[in-house]
Each structure stands twice: as C-alpha cells, then as structure tokens.
Amino acid sequence: MSTLFYISSLVAIASTIMVITRYHPVHALLFLAVSFLSVGMIFLSLGAPFVAALEVIVYAGAIIVLFIFVVMMLNLGRETAQQEKEWLKPKVWVVPSILVLILLAEMTILLFQGPDQAMQVSVVDPRKVALSLYGEYIIAVELTGFLLMAGIVGAAHIGKHQRKELHRFLQNGEEEKARQLREPESVTNEQTVLHD
Amino acid sequence: MNTTEHILIVFGVLFVLLNIAAGLIWVERRLLALWQDRLGPNRAGPLGIFIVLADTLKLFFKEDWVPPFADKWVFITAPAIVVASVLMSFVIIPFAPGIVVADLNIGIIFFLAMSSLGVYSIVLGGWASNNKYALLGALRGASQMIAYEVFMGLSLMGVVMLSGSFNLGEIVAAQKNLWFVVTQPVGFVVFLIAGIAETHRLPFDIPEAESELIAGYHAEYSGMKFGMFFIGEYLGVTLISAMIVTLFFGGWLGPAFLPPLVWFVIKLFFFIGLFILLRASLPRPRYDQLISYGWKILLPLVLLNVLVTGAIALYLRG
Numbered sequence: 001m002s003t004l005f006y007i008s009s010l011v012a013i014a015s016t017i018m019v020i021t022r023y024h025p026v027h028a029l030l031f032l033a034v035s036f037l038s039v040g041m042i043f044l045s046l047g048a049p050f051v052a053a054l055e056v057i058v059y060a061g062a063i064i065v066l067f068i069f070v071v072m073m074l075n076l077g078r079e080t081a082q083q084e085k086e087w088l089k090p091k092v093w094v095v096p097s098i099l100v101l102i103l104l105a106e107m108t109i110l111l112f113q114g115p116d117q118a119m120q121v122s123v124v125d126p127r128k129v130a131l132s133l134y135g136e137y138i139i140a141v142e143l144t145g146f147l148l149m150a151g152i153v154g155a156a157h158i159g160k161h162q163r164k165e166l167h168r169f170l171q172n173g174e175e176e177k178a179r180q181l182r183e184p185e186s187v188t189n190e191q192t193v194l195h196d
Numbered sequence: 197m198n199t200t201e202h203i204l205i206v207f208g209v210l211f212v213l214l215n216i217a218a219g220l221i222w223v224e225r226r227l228l229a230l231w232q233d234r235l236g237p238n239r240a241g242p243l244g245i246f247i248v249l250a251d252t253l254k255l256f257f258k259e260d261w262v263p264p265f266a267d268k269w270v271f272i273t274a275p276a277i278v279v280a281s282v283l284m285s286f287v288i289i290p291f292a293p294g295i296v297v298a299d300l301n302i303g304i305i306f307f308l309a310m311s312s313l314g315v316y317s318i319v320l321g322g323w324a325s326n327n328k329y330a331l332l333g334a335l336r337g338a339s340q341m342i343a344y345e346v347f348m349g350l351s352l353m354g355v356v357m358l359s360g361s362f363n364l365g366e367i368v369a370a371q372k373n374l375w376f377v378v379t380q381p382v383g384f385v386v387f388l389i390a391g392i393a394e395t396h397r398l399p400f401d402i403p404e405a406e407s408e409l410i411a412g413y414h415a416e417y418s419g420m421k422f423g424m425f426f427i428g429e430y431l432g433v434t435l436i437s438a439m440i441v442t443l444f445f446g447g448w449l450g451p452a453f454l455p456p457l458v459w460f461v462i463k464l465f466f467f468i469g470l471f472i473l474l475r476a477s478l479p480r481p482r483y484d485q486l487i488s489y490g491w492k493i494l495l496p497l498v499l500l501n502v503l504v505t506g507a508i509a510l511y512l513r514g
Contacts (some may be wrong), residue, residue, distance in 0.1 A: 026270070026323065033316070053305040057349075061312025062342060065319060069338050072323045072331065125301055126362055 008041035023081040023088070025071050029064055036060040047123040206297055213286060217430040222248050224430075224472050231476040252423075260419035263325070270324035275417065275424035278317035282431040285310040289438050290365045292448045292457040303364040304356060307439065308349050311394055315341045317428070318396075318403055322413035333412025336483055337403030340393055343490050348390035350498040354383040354505040355443050368447035377444040382501040384444045386494055391440065393486070395432035397471060399478040402486060437467035 015035040022028040040055035133141055222237065222245050229236025240246035262268055288303040290296040300306050315338055322334020356362060358379060359370035367376075377384045393400040404412035414425045441447060441463040450459030481489070 026267075030270070030320075049300070049302045050305065053302050053309045056309040057305070057312050061309060061315065061345070065312075065315050065338060065342060068319055068323070069335070072319070072334065126305070 002045075005042060005045040008038045008045060012038035012042065021088075023084040025076055025080070025084075026068060029068050029071065032067075033060050033064045036064065045121075047121040050124065050126045050129045202297075205295055209286060209291070209295075209297055210283070213283065213431065213434065214427075216434055217427050218248050218252065219245075220430040220433065220468065221251055221426075223468070224475075227469065227472045228476050231473065255420050255423040255426075258419040260421065263327075263416050265326045266416060267324040267326065270320050271416075272421070274317050274321035274324060275414075275421045275428070276317075277320070278314055278428035279424050279431065281310045281314040281317070282428055282435050285435050286438070288364055289435075289442055290368055290447060291460050292455070295457065296365065299363065299365055301361075301363050303367075304352055304362045304443075308345070308352075311348070312345055314394070314432075315345075317425070318413045321417070321425070322403075325413070325416035327416055329409045329411075330413050330415045333403040333405075333409050333415070337396060337413055340396065340400070340402060340486060343487055344390045344393035347386055347490060347494045347498050348394060350495075350502060351383045351386035351390060352443065353502050354380045357502075357505050357509050364442050364447075368442060368449065371446040371449060375444060375446045380444065380501070380505070382497060383505075384440070386498050386501070387443070388436075388440060389494065391436035392471070392474065393490070395429060395436055397429065397433060398475040399480050400486060402480065402483050405480060433468060433471050434464070437464050437471065440467050 012035055015031045015038060018031040019028045019035060022031060036055060036059040040052040040060070043049075043052035043055060225247065226236045226238075226244065236244065237247040238244040240250060262271055285307050287297045288300050288306055290299075318337035318341070319334050322330040322332075322337065325331075355367060355376050358376065359367045361367060361370070370376075396403050403409075404414065406412075409415070414422055417425065438460075441460060445463050448456035448460040450456065454462075
C-alpha cells in the first residue's frame with residue numbers, strides 16, 4: 001500500500017505543478033482534475049475508500065466540470081494563452097518560489113527531527129463514516145446544510161428576478177391604451193359565442 | 197479465488213462486453229426495423245449479423261482526421277475517456293456468484309464516481325473540436341449529465357437503505373425473497389430515466405440532436421475516434437441495464453433450472469431491448485423541458501422516496 005501512496009503522491013505533486021505552469025486555462029483545469037484523482041488515490045491507499053470515491057464524485061466529477069463549463073463559455077483563445085505567457089515571467093515567480101522553498105526546507109528538517117512513525121493503515125468503511133457524521137459531528141453536518149440552503153435560496157432569488165420587457169409598440173405608457181383597445185373586442189367575442 | 201482465475205475473469209468480462217457492445221449495432225438496427233415495420237440489415241451473413249463486421253471495418257479504414265483548428269491532445273483523449281469510464285464501472289457488477297472483477301464495499305459509490313467522470317468525454321470532445329455546434333452539444337451534455345447524476349445517486353439510496361450495504365453482491369443477496377423493484381418502484385423509475393439521460397440515448401440524446409446540432413459534440417470526429425463514442429454509448433446502455441438488473445431485478449437470482457449467469461444475461465437483454473424500444477417510440481423533448489422536468493419533478497419525488505423509505509425501514513426495524 002505504501003508504494004501506491006508514494007506513486008500517487010508524486011502524481012499529485014507533478015500534476016499540481018502542471019496546473020500552475022499551463023498557459024491555457026482548460027489544460028490547467030484538466031491537470032487539476034488529474035490532481036484530484038490522485039488525491040482520491042492517496043485516500044484509498046490510506047484506507048479511506050468512501051472519502052476517495054467522494055473526492056472523485058464531488059471534486060473531479062462535478063466542480064471541475066463546472067469550472068470547465070464556465071471557461072468553455074468564455075471562449076478563451078490563443079490571445080489569453082499569450083497574455084498568460086507574458087504575465088508568467090521569471091521576474092514574477094522567482095522570489096516567491098525561493099521563499100516557499102526555504103519554508104519547505106525548514107519543514108523537511110523539522111519532520112526528520114521528529115520521532116519516526118510507521119504509516120498505519122486502518123480501513124474506514126462507509127458505515128463508520130456515516131456513524132461519525134450523524135453521531136459525533138451532527139452539528140457540523142446541520143450547519144453545512146444551513147449554509148447550502150442559504151446558497152440555494154440566493155441562487156433561486158437571482159434566477160427568479162426577471163426584467164420586464166415590452167414590445168416597442170407598447171413602450172412609453174402605451175400599454176394601458178392597448179389593453180383598453182383589446183378588451184372590448186374580447187368581450188364582444190364572448191357575447192357572440194354565448195349567443196350561438 | 198486464485199490469481200489465474202481472477203485474470204481469466206477480467207479478460208473474459210472485457211471480451212464479452214466489447215463483443216456485446218459491437219453486437220448491439222446489429223441488434224438495435226434489426227429491432228428498430230421490426231418496430232418500424234421494415235426489414236433492416238439482413239443481407240450479409242445469417243440474419244445480417246455480418247453488418248457488425250462491415251461497420252467495424254468501415255470505421256477502421258476511414259481517415260482518422262484531427263482538424264487543424266482543434267486542440268489536438270484534448271481532442272484525442274476525449275473519446276478514450278467515455279469507454280474507459282464505462283468499462284471501469286463494470287468492475288463492480290456481480291454477473292453470477294463468484295464472477296465479479298472487484299468486490300468493492302463501496303460498489304454503488306464507485307459506479308457513481310465513474311459515471312460522473314464520463315461527463316469529461318462530452319465536454320472535452322465538444323470544446324476541443326472548436327466548432328460552435330460541437331460546443332453547444334457539449335454545453336447541453338454537461339448540464340444534462342450533472343443534473344441527472346443527482347437524481348441517479350439519490351434514487352439508489354432507497355436500495356442502499358433496505359439492503360444496508362453499498363456492495364452489489366450483498367444487494368443481490370438481500371433480494372432473495374423479494375426484488376427491490378417491488379419495494380422501490382419510484383427508485384426504479386427514476387433510475388431508469390436518469391440512466392437514459394446519463395447515457396444520452398434517445399429520447400434524451402439532446403447533446404447530439406442531429407436535426408438541430410448536426411451531431412453535437414462528436415461532429416468533428418471520424419474513423420475509430422467516432423467509433424469510440426459509438427461503442428461507448430452501447431457500453432453505457434449495457435452498463436445501465438446491468439445496474440438495473442443487479443439493483444432492482446435480483447441480479448443473477450432466478451429459478452434453479454437455469455444457471456445464474458444465464459438468468460443475468462436474459463434480464464440484461466430484456467432491458468437493452470427496452471432501451472431500444474424507448475428509442476423507437478418516444479420523441480425528443482425540448483432542452484429546457486428536460487432540465488426543468490428533472491429538477492421540478494424527479495428531485496422532489498426522489499427525496500420523498502428517500503424520506504418514506506427511511507421512515508418505513510426505521511419503523512420495521514424497531
């Protein structure tokens with residue numbers, strides 16, 4: 001299992017680096033999807049199959065698809081990639097990368113100083129996840145539910161807001177006149193129907 | 197189960213599935229012809245079955261063309277994703293006692309994960325083609341599949357509650373006395389509808405509606421790349437039928453005079469036939485009708501189903 005863990009971690013790191021360095025947004029998002037898949041694989045190798053599957057369903061299967069969906073509609077072409085290329089000059093990324101590398105070195109040293117721990121794999125099946133979600137962490141689940149509900153209500157409100165559009169003949173307060181013109185006609189039609 | 201047996205099962209399942217998917221070309225055309233009161237392909241070979249061979253040869257020898265305006269690597273990857281994701285889903289299906297590739301304890305979740313990855317093939321195929329009709333098809337496909345994934349997952353929760361497991365083998369075993377179609381009729385109907393939408397078959401083939409979008413997301417594809425989308429669709433039909441059989445119609449369970457595998461295949465082909473009959477008889481809805489039907493009717497229905505099933509299960513248990 002630990003070999004699988006290291007392979008998928010390497011894939012995760014490599015694909016995440018690719019996400020940052022791609023010039024084209026859709027290519028970057030595709031590498032992000034690969035990165036999520038490898039994170040799912042890491043969960044699986046650590047003995048959490050349920051979380052691994054959720055990672056694939058929620059992140060790789062829904063969120064990234066929605067991202068790609070939006071980027072697709074923006075129709076970003078070669079110009080955007082060119083612009084991105086100009087923005088991503090060494091001048092911009094060298095200093096932050098050096099700082100981050102220093103932090104990484106510090107973390108590595110700290111990790112090596114600590115006591116050795118063997119990687120422990122204990123399988124957490126869906127039943128255990130469900131029991132802890134609806135037992136120990138019920139408050140967190142309920143609060144997340146509230147948050148999502150607020151999101152849905154907001155989306156419904158924005159979606160429902162409709163602009164009132166009138167035909168150009170009916171603009172400038174003419175609609176009243178038009179209705180008055182229309183109504184007597186309909187009344188007479190009804191009367192004729194009744195007489196028949 | 198030793199290693200050689202396991203490898204045999206893996207390759208056997210793969211071989212049979214690919215042959216079923218290819219054979220469905222002929223089955224579908226003959227059945228459609230039957231229901232439309234004509235003969236269909238009946239010249240090459242006995243009952244015209246060599247039409248499969250002819251179609252495959254034709255697909256292989258067509259020019260395999262990548263348009264110069266397309267995004268080359270994404271364009272090439274897209275058709276592979278659909279076939280790979282559907283074939284991966286077959287891993288969890290118990291065809292008969294002992295004949296299953298991987299007996300996962302997260303079976304249903306794994307199936308949902310793979311079907312959610314299948315969206316990528318449509319989205320990427322349509323986007324990489326750099327063609328407005330393909331892009332429209334991809335947009336429709338993405339929103340249709342993301343919407344219907346929700347109901348698909350929820351419609352299975354009743355079955356999971358009643359059997360108490362995500363494992364398909366245990367779900368089949370839980371149907372020994374009564375098939376879940378009797379106790380979960382709403383779940384079955386919603387799963388069937390969502391399954392048709394997920395495989396984007398007629399009447400829900402809006403992403404590729406040929407009368408308005410030419411062929412939608414695969415308009416620019418030719419040769420065997422188009423063939424992958426084609427085979428992927430038939431594999432998807434087989435997968436959804438196999439899932440329906442396993443989850444709602446007792447899987448390989450059946451009277452003892454036939455072996456379990458035969459029962460499974462009979463039920464499987466019944467539902468494949470149903471898919472083709474639906475294609476032959478139903479018109480295509482409008483795009484907004486499809487989406488609002490899903491969110492306004494199927495979602496409340498399936499949530500109610502989960503609620504009622506949970507209440508009854510709790511009442512019966514204690």
